Amino acid sequence: MPEPLRAKSGELSAEEILAALREGRRVVIEKEMLGGVHEVTLRLDGDVYYCDTPTTLHKHPDEEGMRACIDKMGYSRRDEE
Numbered sequence: 001m002p003e004p005l006r007a008k009s010g011e012l013s014a015e016e017i018l019a020a021l022r023e024g025r026r027v028v029i030e031k032e033m034l035g036g037v038h039e040v041t042l043r044l045d046g047d048v049y050y051c052d053t054p055t056t057l058h059k060h061p062d063e064e065g066m067r068a069c070i071d072k073m074g075y076s077r078r079d080e081e
Helices: 014-022 063-073
Strands: 005-008 027-033 036-045 048-052 057-060
Antiparallel strands (some): 027 036
16 A cells, blocks of 8 residues: 555645545545644545544535535645636
8 A cells, every 4th residue: 555645735736636535545644633733634435535534524425525525624825616
């Protein structure tokens, strides 16, 4: 399994995150939430995108849904619209 791509929230663009997922890499994002700094793991398994947060596991059926989650949760840079 390829080494996970690790970044702090806002360091990567949504496209950089999605490209890593398409390559089969997990992306671990460090983000401030719930009163501390936590890691969120993003991954693609088959055709389903997963976003594993400290409190829940979100599933997205397609890249569009995952991109929306990445943008909404602030995992990517905001400058790419």
